[in-house]
Amino acid sequence: MPALRIVADWRALLPAGLLLAVALTQVVLVRVGDLSPWKGGGFGMFATNDGGSFRYVRLFVDAPGRSEETNVTASLEMAATRAQLFPSDRFMTRLGKAVGARELREGRDVATVRVEVWRIEFADQPLRASERRLRTLTIPIERPPLAN
Amino acid sequence: MGPWGVRPLILAAAGWAILSPRALTSSVTWYVLTVLLAVRIVADWPLPDNHIYLLAYWCLALALSLSAVDPARALAISARRLIGVAFLMAVIWKAFLSPDYLDGRFFRVTWLTDARFTDSVQLLGQLSATQLTYNRDLLAPLPEGAELLDPPLPSDPPAFRYLVLMSTWGVLILEALVALTFLRPPAGRASSLHHVSLLLFCGVTYAIAPVAGFGWLLLTMGVALCRPEQRLLRATYVATWFLVLFYSEIPWANLLVSWLSTRSSA
Numbered sequence: 173m174p175a176l177r178i179v180a181d182w183r184a185l186l187p188a189g190l191l192l193a194v195a196l197t198q199v200v201l202v203r204v205g206d207l208s209p210w211k212g213g214g215f216g217m218f219a220t221n222d223g224g225s226f227r228y229v230r231l232f233v234d235a236p237g238r239s240e241e242t243n244v245t246a247s248l249e250m251a252a253t254r255a256q257l258f259p260s261d262r263f264m265t266r267l268g269k270a271v272g273a274r275e276l277r278e279g280r281d282v283a284t285v286r287v288e289v290w291r292i293e294f295a296d297q298p299l300r301a302s303e304r305r306l307r308t309l310t311i312p313i314e315r316p317p318l319a320n
Numbered sequence: 321m322g323p324w325g326v327r328p329l330i331l332a333a334a335g336w337a338i339l340s341p342r343a344l345t346s347s348v349t350w351y352v353l354t355v356l357l358a359v360r361i362v363a364d365w366p367l368p369d370n371h372i373y374l375l376a377y378w379c380l381a382l383a384l385s386l387s388a389v390d391p392a393r394a395l396a397i398s399a400r401r402l403i404g405v406a407f408l409m410a411v412i413w414k415a416f417l418s419p420d421y422l423d424g425r426f427f428r429v430t431w432l433t434d435a436r437f438t439d440s441v442q443l444l445g446q447l448s449a450t451q452l453t454y455n456r457d458l459l460a461p462l463p464e465g466a467e468l469l470d471p472p473l474p475s476d477p478p479a480f481r482y483l484v485l486m487s488t489w490g491v492l493i494l495e496a497l498v499a500l501t502f503l504r505p506p507a508g509r510a511s512s513l514h515h516v517s518l519l520l521f522c523g524v525t526y527a528i529a530p531v532a533g534f535g536w537l538l539l540t541m542g543v544a545l546c547r548p549e550q551r552l553l554r555a556t557y558v559a560t561w562f563l564v565l566f567y568s569e570i571p572w573a574n575l576l577v578s579w580l581s582t583r584s585s586a
Contacts, residue, residue, distance in 0.1 A: 183384040184394050187377040188401035194373060195409045199417065209413060211366040213373035215406050216413035218491070218529065219421050221429050250367075258366045292461045294420065294429050299474055301461035 201258070206289075206306050208257045226292040227256040227306075231271050235281040242271065259289040259307040268311030276315065286310045323363045330356045350383035370406075371534035377402055378541060392544075399541040403518065404502030411496050427487045431480070432456060436530050439573035443580075446479035494521050515553060518542045522560055532568035536561060 191213075198214030201207040209216030210223040217223070229252045231242045244252045251267040268285040275282040289306045333352050337344045357376035361368050381398035388394035414421045420429075431441045432455045441447055447455070455474045462468070498517045518538060526535040543557045566572075 181397070183388050184381075184397035184401065186384060187381040187398050188405045190380070191373070191377050191402060191405050192409075195405070202417075207366060209418065211368075211370075213361075213368075213370055214413065215370050215409035216417065217370055217410075218430075219410070219413040219426065220418040221420055221426055225434070253367065294425050294459070296420075296423055296425050298471055299425070299428055299459065300468075300471065301459045302466070303461045303463060 206259050211257050221294055222291065224253065224257055228290050228292075229256045229267070230288040230290060231267075232286040232288070233271065233275055233280075233282050233284075234286065235283045238281060242275075245274070247274070255287060256289050259309075261309065264289070264307070264309040265311050268309065269313070272311065272313030276313070281315075282313045283315070284310050284312050323360070326356055326360050326363065330360070345386060347383045347386040350379050350386065354379040354383055369531070369534075371531065371537055374402065374406055374534075375537055378537065392548075395544045399544045400502050400514070403538065403541055404499055407495050407499035408503060411492065411499050414492050414495070421488065421492075424484045424488050427484045429459065431483065431487075432474075433459060437528065439571065439577050440528050441480070441483070442577050443573050444479070445483040446477050447475070451475040451477070491525070494524065497521075514545060515542065515556075519556060519560055523563060526564045527567050527572075530568070532564050535564040539564070 194213040198212035201212055202209050208223055209220050229244060233240055233242050248270055251270050255263040255267045264287045268287045271285045272282050288308045291304050291306050292301050293304055294301050337349050343349045354376055357379060361372060385391045385394035385398060420426050431437055458474050498521050501513050501517045522535045522539055526532060539557050539561045543554055546554045
């Protein structure tokens with residue numbers, strides 16, 4: 173009977189069912205959240221140029237009397253890669269806060285950090301590259317109270 | 321390998337399974353590895369590559385099949401479905417979801433810009449180092465909305481255009497063949513078409529694609545499809561495993577390019 177066969181077969185069905193569920197979730201996250209198709213378990217690698225190599229992050233630090241772009245240092249690389257592959261509020265805020273903490277640690281004033289995620293896109297005929305901003309988020313940085 | 325706390329545990333569990341035949345055939349070992357890999361994926365998300373997910377599903381399949389009435393059969397069915405669904409998703413991404421695959425843009429850009437393919441594109445696409453540098457410079461991105469008044473054209477020799485066409489459609493057809501073969505009912509014994517399509521995919525793809533780990537995992541799953549009496553087939557999978565190792569460790573394209581340039585200059 174088919175029903176009995178499915179029950180007996182559940183052990184063989186579960187791993188592939190899990191794969192399919194994760195893969196479909198990944199497709200939704202790519203569509204609604206700009207997740208890179210290369211990541212997230214949806215098997216979209218080697219299908220598009222929208223991978224980590226063609227995404228990058230720009231960081232801008234603002235404070236009274238100061239507004240400048242800052243580099244992604246080695247200590248920020250992991251957080252920056254996460255934010256560029258999936259520019260969600262959570263990952264961008266985490267990156268912005270890490271930048272703010274670094275600035276304060278190094279004795280530089282900071283009020284907000286603006287995180288921008290960019291993507292390089294390619295047009296066909298002729299083959300040309302152009303940049304497009306995927307998302308921007310400004311993160312307020314809490315400054316420690318001034319000592320008397 | 322994930323966070324520092326998980327890495328030694330994965331290595332310890334896998335090492336113990338190699339040393340102890342009892343641990344190797346215990347579903348507990350494979351449940352533990354499944355959980356550790358899941359922790360790794362969650363902790364590192366979204367950084368892990370797709371084959372790490374497949375590895376986690378495969379460990380789960382091993383754990384579940386070891387408690388089945390017929391473990392070998394349950395494992396073979398799991399392997400078929402896992403490979404089938406993974407390749408189906410790869411085909412769906414290439415054929416329907418990506419705007420830049422079918423028109424050849426993905427491989428044009430990848431061949432030109434990815435430094436890992438420099439030797440292969442020189443060898444197979446007949447692009448000289450100078451042409452490659454020229455094309456890479458042309459692909460430097462313009463600021464948002466900007467356009468060049470009189471854009472220079474890329475160097476596009478026929479061999480390169482043929483390489484783009486062949487890689488775009490060759491990969492898609494090969495992946496579609498694996499997906500169709502592995503998802504085709506009934507889920508009985510694996511036929512020679514299953515083995516031929518999987519071995520062909522691994523033997524061709526991993527000569528170029530720098531993801532040997534994915535190839536080794538697929539080949540391991542292929543071995544699970546072999547019946548005990550199919551010794552020659554198992555040996556073919558093991559030989560292909562070493563072929564993928566050769567591809568990943570020996571810069572064969574670079575050696576060929578160097579040899580061809582020495583020969584032509586002699």
